[in-house]
Amino acid sequence: MVKPSCCDMKKGPWKGEEDVKILGYISKNGTGNWTSAPRKAGLKRCGKSCRLRWTNYLRPDLKHESFTPEEEELIIKLHAAIGSRWTIIAQQLPGRSDNDIKNHWNTKLKKKLTEMGIDPVTHKPFSQILADYGNIGAISRATTAPKHTAGTIRRDFKKRTFTPLTPPKTQPRSSTFSSPALNNYTNYPSHSLDLLSQLQAMTLVTEGSSVRNYGLFSQMPLANSSSTSACSSSYNAGPMAKSPESFSWHDFLLDPAPNQPQDEEDNSSSFSSKQQFGTPPMGKKRNNNDGEITNGYEVQHGSSSSTSSDGSLFLEAMLDQENDMFLNFPGLMEEPLY
DNA sequence: AACAAATTCAACCGCATCATG
DNA sequence: GCATGATGCGGTTGAATTTGT
Numbered sequence: 001m002v003k004p005s006c007c008d009m010k011k012g013p014w015k016g017e018e019d020v021k022i023l024g025y026i027s028k029n030g031t032g033n034w035t036s037a038p039r040k041a042g043l044k045r046c047g048k049s050c051r052l053r054w055t056n057y058l059r060p061d062l063k064h065e066s067f068t069p070e071e072e073e074l075i076i077k078l079h080a081a082i083g084s085r086w087t088i089i090a091q092q093l094p095g096r097s098d099n100d101i102k103n104h105w106n107t108k109l110k111k112k113l114t115e116m117g118i119d120p121v122t123h124k125p126f127s128q129i130l131a132d133y134g135n136i137g138a139i140s141r142a143t144t145a146p147k148h149t150a151g152t153i154r155r156d157f158k159k160r161t162f163t164p165l166t167p168p169k170t171q172p173r174s175s176t177f178s179s180p181a182l183n184n185y186t187n188y189p190s191h192s193l194d195l196l197s198q199l200q201a202m203t204l205v206t207e208g209s210s211v212r213n214y215g216l217f218s219q220m221p222l223a224n225s226s227s228t229s230a231c232s233s234s235y236n237a238g239p240m241a242k243s244p245e246s247f248s249w250h251d252f253l254l255d256p257a258p259n260q261p262q263d264e265e266d267n268s269s270s271f272s273s274k275q276q277f278g279t280p281p282m283g284k285k286r287n288n289n290d291g292e293i294t295n296g297y298e299v300q301h302g303s304s305s306s307t308s309s310d311g312s313l314f315l316e317a318m319l320d321q322e323n324d325m326f327l328n329f330p331g332l333m334e335e336p337l338y
Numbered sequence: 339a340a341c342a343a344a345t346t347c348a349a350c351c352g353c354a355t356c357a358t359g
Numbered sequence: 360g361c362a363t364g365a366t367g368c369g370g371t372t373g374a375a376t377t378t379g380t
């Protein structure tokens with residue numbers, strides 16, 4: 001027997017009488033079984049369509065007025081932290097559906113940020129992104145090491161723990177959102193190495209969260225505790241479920257961390273990073289001990305021996321170059337406008 | 339008033355994940 | 360472990376509405 005597909009069902013805008021039918025069904029039976037809902041409600045819609053109509057429009061707790069500035073600010077902050085995970089964002093905004101928020105982002109907020117000179121994807125000023133591209137390009141021109149690929153950077157990245165030393169300058173005005181991890185993420189000081197790191201981390205967080213590692217939100221004290229159920233119950237197994245103090249980016253890396261001795265073997269290979277890079281470009285002295293301080297971040301190496309890895313020297317070269325750039329162009333250190 | 343362009347937002351689509359047998 | 364159906368999610372579409380000329 002052929003089951004009727006969605007193609008055989010009615011499509012298009014919902015009529016008032018259809019709304020009445022589905023509301024009547026839900027008031028009697030709840031929202032448990034969307035497959036049988038349209039049949040039992042006497043509708044020629046597919047269950048998926050009924051569910052969407054309910055969640056995006058008919059739910060009694062939905063607000064239908066326009067977004068407040070506080071809500072917009074929260075959406076922007078959350079988007080900066082987790083990207084377009086609208087369902088999770090909607091859980092922090094009582095009375096708003098994910099579809100509402102997604103539409104508002106796509107039609108209003110993206111445009112607003114763009115007009116402010118902020119890239120809505122990375123949440124960084126366009127000028128800084130351009131400067132960063134230039135910075136990376138300069139290094140790649142100066143050093144044509146075939147071994148130093150993004151993979152090398154990523155390997156080295158795994159060895160480090162990034163901990164902001166200074167508290168964020170700004171806190172979200174909306175008091176419903178006060179995760180230290182998220183604040184660190186959204187209010188970090190801006191500088192170019194971190195753009196690279198942040199882009200990597202953002203990707204990794206995103207990849208990690210795609211397998212339901214939303215531990216980030218398990219940390220969040222939420223004003224509306226009833227809205228936490230989906231987050232805290234499902235997503236608290238992720239690496240971010242650790243305390244903020246032990247927050248470490250390498251927890252989000254997909255590949256298992258390489259053993260340190262293997263790295264040392266790599267270092268003893270025929271390739272010499274010093275030969276490749278010589279002295280750092282501008283020859284600034286840096287503190288290379290564990291727990292070094294770099295542009296406001298504490299960078300904890302996994303092991304002291306890792307400082308000699310070709311990957312970290314590559315990063316050091318990048319850091320030096322970047323430091324010089326920020327000395328020359330201090331405006332790049334400014335916080336995002338919003 | 340008429341038309342075009344821009345904007346809004348409800349709804350659809352395809353895919354991923356989960357639950358069950 | 361596999362197949363199947365249900366559910367959820369995010370990206371996209373397109374009709375309706377608003378704004379500009």
